[in-house]
Amino acid sequence: MGPRNLFLTNSPEFSNDCEDNPTRNRGFSKRGDNDLDPDECMQRTGGLFGYRRSALRLSGTGYGDTSQSRSGSGSERDSRKSEAEGGESSDTQGPKVTYIPPPPPEDEDSIFAHYQTGINFDKYDTILVEVSGHDAPPAILTFEEADLCQTLNNNIAKAGYTKLTPVQKYSIPIILAGRDLMACAQTGSGKTAAFLLPILAHMMRDGITASRFKELQEPECIIVAPTRELVNQIYLEARKFSFGTCVRAVVIYGGTQLGHSIRQIVQGCNILCATPGRLMDIIGKEKIGLKQIKYLVLDEADRMLDMGFGPEMKKLISCPGMPSKEQRQTLMFSATFPEEIQRLAAEFLKSNYLFVAVGQVGGACRDVQQTVLQVGQFSKREKLVEILRNIGDERTMVFVETKKKADFIATFLCQEKISTTSIHGDREQREREQALGDFRCGKCPVLVATSVAARGLDIENVQHVINFDLPSTIDEYVHRIGRTGRCGNTGRAISFFDLESDNQLAQPLVKVLTDAQQDVPAWLEEIAFSTYIPGFSGSTRGSVFASVDTRKGKSTLNTAGFSSSQAPNPVDDESWD
Numbered sequence: 001m002g003p004r005n006l007f008l009t010n011s012p013e014f015s016n017d018c019e020d021n022p023t024r025n026r027g028f029s030k031r032g033d034n035d036l037d038p039d040e041c042m043q044r045t046g047g048l049f050g051y052r053r054s055a056l057r058l059s060g061t062g063y064g065d066t067s068q069s070r071s072g073s074g075s076e077r078d079s080r081k082s083e084a085e086g087g088e089s090s091d092t093q094g095p096k097v098t099y100i101p102p103p104p105p106e107d108e109d110s111i112f113a114h115y116q117t118g119i120n121f122d123k124y125d126t127i128l129v130e131v132s133g134h135d136a137p138p139a140i141l142t143f144e145e146a147d148l149c150q151t152l153n154n155n156i157a158k159a160g161y162t163k164l165t166p167v168q169k170y171s172i173p174i175i176l177a178g179r180d181l182m183a184c185a186q187t188g189s190g191k192t193a194a195f196l197l198p199i200l201a202h203m204m205r206d207g208i209t210a211s212r213f214k215e216l217q218e219p220e221c222i223i224v225a226p227t228r229e230l231v232n233q234i235y236l237e238a239r240k241f242s243f244g245t246c247v248r249a250v251v252i253y254g255g256t257q258l259g260h261s262i263r264q265i266v267q268g269c270n271i272l273c274a275t276p277g278r279l280m281d282i283i284g285k286e287k288i289g290l291k292q293i294k295y296l297v298l299d300e301a302d303r304m305l306d307m308g309f310g311p312e313m314k315k316l317i318s319c320p321g322m323p324s325k326e327q328r329q330t331l332m333f334s335a336t337f338p339e340e341i342q343r344l345a346a347e348f349l350k351s352n353y354l355f356v357a358v359g360q361v362g363g364a365c366r367d368v369q370q371t372v373l374q375v376g377q378f379s380k381r382e383k384l385v386e387i388l389r390n391i392g393d394e395r396t397m398v399f400v401e402t403k404k405k406a407d408f409i410a411t412f413l414c415q416e417k418i419s420t421t422s423i424h425g426d427r428e429q430r431e432r433e434q435a436l437g438d439f440r441c442g443k444c445p446v447l448v449a450t451s452v453a454a455r456g457l458d459i460e461n462v463q464h465v466i467n468f469d470l471p472s473t474i475d476e477y478v479h480r481i482g483r484t485g486r487c488g489n490t491g492r493a494i495s496f497f498d499l500e501s502d503n504q505l506a507q508p509l510v511k512v513l514t515d516a517q518q519d520v521p522a523w524l525e526e527i528a529f530s531t532y533i534p535g536f537s538g539s540t541r542g543s544v545f546a547s548v549d550t551r552k553g554k555s556t557l558n559t560a561g562f563s564s565s566q567a568p569n570p571v572d573d574e575s576w577d
């Protein structure tokens with residue numbers, strides 16, 4: 001039997017993958033003493049199905065050293081959603097995790113390495129911005145107006161930032177004014193610096209003293225995000241902007257040795273970047289005290305508050321010592337913010353929080369050229385290979401729906417002599433980081449990923465995103481395609497639309513394409529029309545596509561400070577609502 005046949009027999013296209021209930025897998029598990037990767041726990045506890053190795057053996061497939069060795073780190077059960085999470089929940093049973101991530105490079109050039117803004121960076125200025133809530137401070141137009149300290153200004157310059165992005169123009173003065181904030185801005189438009197810079201400015205103003213070794217550290221700021229790779233990225237940004245200051249940022253996440261996390265913390269910790277599971281474990285071990293918390297940041301906030309992570313976040317804000325919402329500043333950022341999640345968020349925020357929406361809430365980045373192709377399940381692999389051969393060596397992320405399929409497609413592409421690696425929740429953390437590293441440096445220009453890589457990851461030069469499988473929600477689609485077209489650069493997204501399984505997504509997809517001024521195929525419009533649900537607000541399968549702050553009293557401005565009635569609206573306002 002040739003390799004192709006081998007794959008056919010293993011093919012998820014022919015198998016009936018188990019689909020888990022997303023809530024069953026995550027966020028509700030117990031915690032104890034041992035050092036178990038919460039993510040793996042999630043998969044184990046997810047199903048009362050025990051701990052098994054994947055049936056898909058990859059040895060001898062040519063998938064090579066960039067590939068997945070099956071590590072026994074996860075269960076074979078693939079879940080459409082649990083995986084997405086890439087998730088972190090917490091639990092503490094299972095084998096001891098010994099992985100210690102290599103320390104990031106310490107030299108200044110590496111710390112400040114950055115990629116260039118793209119040709120459309122200046123177009124950000126024309127995007128409409130809505131600010132809702134009372135007494136919002138005016139936007140700033142330049143970094144100088146923010147009046148940050150000299151060290152921060154130096155770091156901003158070394159990072160290559162010369163001009164503020166819209167979300168930064170509005171969020172920085174709001175945070176500097178001490179207000180709570182929910183901010184929604186398109187993917188790749190600089191939300192990370194929008195919260196890091198004003199927090200650091202406050203810390204400098206308050207005269208933070210150098211942290212020292214203590215068994216119990218009391219950070220001033222906690223930043224949580226849904227995936228390990230994302231918190232690590234946020235940490236690297238925090239380290240960059242705090243360079244040369246007394247502020248010490250620390251990162252902790254699942255899949256790494258707990259002892260290593262503790263050692264990082266006890267050396268001093270002002271800003272703690274963490275995935276929820278590891279954070280709660282560390283708090284439980286009394287290595288982190290919450291009394292000094294002044295800033296709580298939820299990045300990818302809609303994800304952090306949904307059914308998967310929401311309970312964990314609630315536990316966090318009710319932990320002993322955590323200052324009440326009146327006593328701390330709570331900041332939430334995302335590119336998508338479904339209305340029902342906005343309502344949940346109110347529990348975390350002061351009642352006078354401000355809401356900043358840059359462009360259409362939940363809208364796709366306009367710098368991404370989106371194409372939707374009708375491709376049936378059985379033609380997808382052939383089409384993928386055809387597209388990848390045309391693309392050549394340009395960096396491409398291929399999203400699939402399940403972990404098993406990620407393994408399968410990555411292996412298949414390697415067999416087709418397309419240098420590929422993969423990232424998903426069943427891979428060991430070491431392998432995940434290796435895969436990301438190989439993709440970042442171009443060693444493997446194709447990264448096959450589940451939704452674990454959909455949010456937040458900022459990788460230079462990703463020119464293409466291919467949705468081999470469309471995700472189950474439109475918000476997920478927006479995040480996935482946002483891995484390209486970042487910071488004013490252009491990118492392309494190609495999505496395979498399967499008439500057998502994707503029709504529910506047609507209507508919100510047409511809306512996202514239209515809002516981003518993309519061509520909408522006639523066949524897709526027809527499907528959207530035939531599946532039209534009156535009153536439907538744009539999303540599918542449980543998530544609602546928000547278009548506004550759920551509260552009243554908004555004012556609409558563009559980044560130059562014009563009201564919406566004064567400024568030309570570049571967006572077709574037609575709504576499915």
Ligand SMILES: Nc1ncnc2c1ncn2[C@@H]1O[C@H](COP(=O)(O)OP(=O)(O)OP(=O)(O)O)[C@@H](O)[C@H]1O
Nearest residue numbers: 161163164165187188189190191192335456458487
């Ligand atoms: N003012 C700026 N000038 C130049 N580059 C910037 C500026 N602000 C941010 N960047 C760069 O733009 C890239 C994207 O920023 P960031 O990752 O914060 O986007 P994001 O809005 O959080 O995206 P996502 O929604 O995908 O999480 C990063 O490489 C960042 O360093």
